[in-house]
Amino acid sequence: MNFINYLSQRPKLTQFGIVLIVFFILMSMTGLYHDLIVERHLFAKSVDKGEIQSSVGFAESMSMILNWQLPPQLIRIPELTFYHPVINTSATYILIALLVTAGLLYKSFAESVNKSHWLRVNWFQIISKGFVGIIVGLLFIPTLYNWFFGEVTRSTFWEIPSMLQDFSQYLIFEFWQTPVYDPEIEDYEDYGRVRLFTRAIGATLLFLINLIRELLIGGFETVVSLANIFSDQSGWDWLNENEGKWYASVPAIPWTVLTAGAFILGYKLQGVGLSILAGFSCIYLAVFGQWEPAMQTLSFVLVAAPVSGLLGVTFGVIAYKSRTFERVITPFLLVAQTFPHFAYLVPVIVFFGIGDHAGAIATIIFATPPMIRLTLLGLKRVSPEVLDAGRMSGCHNYQLMFKVLIPTARRDILIGVNQVIMQCLAMAVIASFIGAMGLGFNLLLALNQLRVGQALELGICIVLIAIVLDKLSLAWANKQTDYFADLSFVERNKTALLFVAVFFAALLFAWFGNWVFADTAKGINYFYLIPHNKGITTEPFWQAGVDYMVSNWRAGIKIFNTWLLVEVLMPMKASFLAMPAIATFVLTMGVGYIIGGIRSAIVVGSFMLFIALTPWWERALITMYMLTFAVIVSVFIGTIVGAICVQNKRATKFILLVCDTFQTFPSFIYLIPVIMLFGVTDTSVLIAVIVYAVIPPTRYTVEGLRNVPESLLDAADMSGVTKLQRLFKIEFPLAFPHIMLGVNQCVVFALFMVIIGAFIGTEDLGQEIMQQLFSGGNIGSGLMLGLCVAFIGLAVDHLIQTWATKRRKLLGID
Amino acid sequence: MSDQQPVIKCDSVYKIFGKNAEKMLQDANGKVVAEEFQKAGCVVGVNNASFEVKKGEMLVVMGLSGSGKSTLLRCISRLTDATAGNIYIEGEDLTSMSDKELIELRRNKMGMVFQSFALLPHKTVLENIAFPLQVKGNSTKDSMQRAKEMVDLVGLTGRENYFPRELSGGQQQRVGIARSLAVEPDIWFLDEPFSALDPLIRKEMQDEFLRLQSVLNKTILFVTHDFDEALRLADRIAIMKDGIIEQLDTPANIVLNPATEYVRKFTEDVPREKVLKIKSVMEPVGDEKDFSDLRVSEDAIIETVAEAVLGDPKSVPVLNANDDIVGVVHSSKVIHVLFGENSTLESNA
C-alpha cells in the first residue's frame, strides 16, 4: 500500500517504470530472431538469402505475438516502398497553381485598407503563398492524379542514397550545359555549369592558398597559375621553357623573418606577453623541423578562417534582417551542430574533387555554421536602446549595421571567431583525408606508423598555431587608437619600419647562412628554411616511454582489456543489438514523453524513425552502444573530478586550464597512445572517446558548482550542514541543470570521437562513412549517414535541453 | 511668443501596436478605447496626442510605467512611425519625410539621451561622443576636437580614453548627454535619463542638467516618472495615462487645477511649496516702508527661498526679471503654504 502511495505521488517515476516494463517485455519477445540480430549482419543476410521474411501479414503477426514472438517487421523495420511524386508543369497545372495562389491571397487583399499600398507591403506574403500554390498545383495535385488514374512508379527508402547520387551526378555533368573550349582536344566540349562553377571556386581558393603558401615556403605553382592566365600556352609548358630563370619560382621568406614578424606583431597588438607567445611558437615550429608543414597548414587556415568568418557574419546578418531566412537556415544550423566531420567530406569530394581547395571548402562548410549562430545570437542581444541611439545619431542602414550593431555584438562574434579558428585547425587533420597538405597530413602519417613522439610534436604545433591565431585576432579586434598623440612619421610607423629593418637583416643573415652551413655534411641553410623533420626532435624520449609502458605493463593491460571486452563491452553491444526496433522506439519515445510531453516524443520518434528506415540501423545501434558507454563513464569521471577540484581555488584554475588545452588538441592525437596499449579494439576507441568527452562534464561541473549563489551556501552553513551534505543536498541540485548541459556537450564530443574512431576500426556508422570516403564518395550515402549520426545527437540534445530548461524554470534560475 | 512657429507640433497623433492597427483605427473613427483594442490584440501606445512645444521650452512628459511616454517620444523622433496623425518639426511634416531627409534631420537637429545610456561598448568615451559627428562624415580630427570640448563640458576631463564599462552610471550618462549634444541639436529628447541612477547622483545630474540648459537653451522633451524631477525641471508638464495626455500645463496649474480625477490623484501628495512660485503668494507693495534687506525673484519656487523669508521678520520685496520691485511677500503667507490647507490657495502663477 505504501509503495502505491509513493508511486502515485511521483507520476513521472511511474510512467518511467511502465516504459521500462514494456521495454523489457518487448526485449524478451525476440525469440526466433534473437540469434540473428545479436550479430550485426546476420539478419539482413538471412533476409537476402530468403531464409526469413522481412515482414509477415497481419493475421500471422497477431498469432506470432500471441505466441510471445514479435513479427520480423517490428524487430527490424523493413525496407519501405513509396510511390514517386510527380511534377507536371503543363498549362493546366500552372493555371491551377495560379488559382490556388490567388485564392490564398484573396482574403488579405480584400481586407487591406490601402489597395495600392498592398502590393508593396505584402510582397513576402505573395512570394510565400505563391510558393505554396506552386507546390500544390504542380506537385500535389499531379501526384494524386497520377496515383489514382495514372501509372504508378515506386522505389524504396534504401534507394534514396543512389537516387541522390544520380541526381548530384546529373547536376554536375548534365544539367544546364555550355560548350567550353578545351585546348587538349582543340575543340569545344559540353560542360555542366555547376561543375564549372565549383571548379572556379576551387581554383580561386587553391590559388589563394598557394599564393600564401609559396610566400612562406617558396614554390612555383602560383607562377604556373599566373602564367595560365596571362599566356596562351599552358602554365606548366611556360614553366618548363623558362626553367632556371629567377622569375620561374617564388623564393621563400626565411623563417627568421616570420618569427621576428610574429614577435613584433604580438608586441604591437597587445604587448610583451603576446609577443613572446607568438615568437616562441614560431621558433618551436622551426626548431622541431615542422616549419614547412606548419606553413602549409597556416596558409590553408589563413584562407579558410577568414572566408568562414565572413560568410558566417554575412549569413548571420541576413538572418537577423530577415525572419524568413532565419527560419530557413535554423534546421541546417541545428543539424550542423552534430553532423560528423567525415560526412562533410563526401559531398565535397563529389563536387570539388580532392586537394587543398577541397580541404579548405570542407573546413569552411564545417566552420561557418557556429559563426552564423553566434553572429545571430549576438545581434539579437544588442539592446534596442543602442539601436535607437545609433539611429538618433543619424546612421543610415549601412552605418547602423557595421558601426553599431556588429561592434556591439562583438563579444559573441569574437567567440565565433575563436570557434572558427579552432574548427579550422581541428579540420586540418580531417581535411588531410581529402588531400589537404600540412601538419594534419603528417600527423596522420605518424599515426599510421604508430610514432607517438612525432604525433605529439605535431599536435603541439597545431595547438600553438590555433592559440596564437586566436590571441592575435582577439588582440587585433580590441586595439585602441590615440587621437591626440601628435606623432611624427617615424613614430607612427615605427613597427612597420622596424619590420622592414628586420626583414633585410634576416635576408642578409640567411644569405650568410649559405657560407656558414656550406661545409656541413647536409648542406642545409638553417637560417633560411629548416626542411621537414630536419630539426631536433623529442621522439626517442617518447618512444622510450611508450616502449617501457608496453613492455612492463603489457600483461596487466591485456588482462584488463580482455576483461573489459568480454565482461562488459561485448555483452553490452550484444544487448544493444538485441533490442527489437519497436523496443527502442518505446524506450526513446517514452523517455521523450516523460521529459517533454507528446511533442518531444514525436520529435525523438521521428529522428529514430529516419535512422530505422535506412539500411544502417544495426550500425546506428553500435554507435549508440559506444556512445552510451563513453558518456556514462565520462560523466561519472567528469563530475567527480569537477566536484573535487572545485573545493580548492587553485585546483579549479588548474583543471580549467587542462580542459582548455585538451580541447584544442586535435582529436586524433588521443588515438595514438591507446592503440599502442590496447590494439585495434573497441577499448581503444572508447578510451580515446572518454579522454576527449570527459572535458565538458568536468568543465560544466566546475562552473555549475562555482556559480551556486553565495547567499544560499551561507544559509546552509548557518543551518549547520556538513560539507558533504551541503554538496549533495544544495550545491549539486542547484548546479544540476548546468551540469546537464555539460552532459549534452559530452554527448556531442563523444559522438564526434566515436565516428573518428572508425579510423582505428569499428563497425558503426563512422566506419560506413569512412568507406564511402575511400570509395570515392556516394554523396547520397554520405549525407544520409551523416544525418543518422546527427539525428542521434539531436535526439539526445533535444531531450536534455528540454529537461534543463524546465528544471531551470522550476528552480527559478535564469 | 504666439506668432513664433512651434518647434514641435503634434496633431492627433496615434500609435497603436498590433497587426491590424491601421484598419482598427480607421474603423474607430478617432475614438480609441484601450480595452476594446486590447481585446482585438492591439496595444494602444499613444492615443490622440495634440500639443505644441515652443522654442527653448522644456516639456516634461510624466506618467506611470506603460503609459506611453517612450512611445510618444519615439513617434516624435520617428524611431517608430505613428499610426495616424501629423507631427511637425519646425513646420516641416515629419511623417512624410523621406529616409534621407530624416537622417539629415537627426544628424543636425536632434539629440537623444537614453535611460540605459545606450553607449557603444567598444568605443571609448571620446569615440562615443564623436560618433554622431563621424557618422555625419566630419573629419576625424574635427570630430575628436569637438568631442573633447563636450567631454570638458560634462565634466569628464581626464577620462577620454575610458571604456563605458569602466565608468559609473552617472559618468556613463554624462557621456550619453555629451554624445547627444555633440551635433549641437536644436531639439533634445531625454527618456528617463536619470532613472537608473541612485538618488544622490540623480540630484547632482539634475543640477548639472539645469546648468547645461541655462547655457544651451534647447527645446527639450523630457520623460520621467519622478514628480520631483518634473517639478524641478519643467516649464510645462504633460501627464499621460494609457496613451492619453490627461493634462498639459504648468506645474502649478497641474497641482492646483487638476483637469481630471486621475491627475488629481496623481498630484495629491505633491507639496505645494515645491510647485508654487513666489509670484503666487506676493502682495502688492502697500504703504509700509520697512522692507527687509533680502530680495527674492518672483519666479523663485517657494521651497527654495522659504527658509530665508521665514527667518526675516519684515516683509521681503519681490523682484521681476528687470530687478524692479513688483511686490512683497510676508512670512505669514509662506507659513500658510507650508503648513496650511491646500485647497484654500488660489493660483495666479
Ligand SMILES: Nc1ncnc2c1ncn2[C@@H]1O[C@H](COP(=O)(O)OP(=O)(O)OP(=O)(O)O)[C@@H](O)[C@H]1O
Ligand atoms: N514595440 C512594441 N510592440 C508592442 N507593444 C509595445 C511596443 N512598445 C511599447 N509597447 C506597449 O506600449 C505601451 C506603452 O509603452 P511605453 O514604452 O511607451 O511606456 P512608458 O510610459 O515609456 O513606460 P516606462 O516608464 O516603463 O518606460 C505599453 O503597454 C507597451 O507594452
Ligand SMILES: [Mg+2]
Ligand atoms: Mg519608457
